[in-house]
Amino acid sequence: MKTIFKYLIRFYQRYLSVISFGSCRYYPTCSQYALWQLDNNSFFKAIYFTITRVLKCNQLFPGGFDYPHIKLTNFQNTNFKKIKIIYWYIPEGNGKYIVVKNREWKNKNEQYESK
Numbered sequence: 001m002k003t004i005f006k007y008l009i010r011f012y013q014r015y016l017s018v019i020s021f022g023s024c025r026y027y028p029t030c031s032q033y034a035l036w037q038l039d040n041n042s043f044f045k046a047i048y049f050t051i052t053r054v055l056k057c058n059q060l061f062p063g064g065f066d067y068p069h070i071k072l073t074n075f076q077n078t079n080f081k082k083i084k085i086i087y088w089y090i091p092e093g094n095g096k097y098i099v100v101k102n103r104e105w106k107n108k109n110e111q112y113e114s115k
Contacts, residue, residue, distance in 0.1 A: 009038075026056075027066070053066065067100055
């Protein structure tokens with residue numbers, strides 16, 4: 001179910017948001033927020049938080065930075081090999097964390113190949 005919903009969101013990002021106004025009042029955008037919620041929460045929690053976020057995306061709310069807030073009980077990705085960090089979890093207190101996506105940097109070889 002999550003994968004189908006992710007494909008629908010990516011389809012919207014790629015094809016439909018180009019012809020729309022592109023006036024999201026928040027960072028990250030509502031569609032990106034939905035993808036981050038789907039990666040870090042259960043399906044129904046992600047849908048609930050996404051719907052509330054989309055309803056807040058109007059001129060009655062100030063907008064600004066609104067990162068997803070999640071609750072982690074333990075870290076599942078404890079691994080002593082070289083890992084690729086996708087999300088940073090910033091502790092907020094009471095076992096709650098703010099999710100921030102890691103920026104993907106190009107390697108030196110990729111930079112020279114793209115020129």
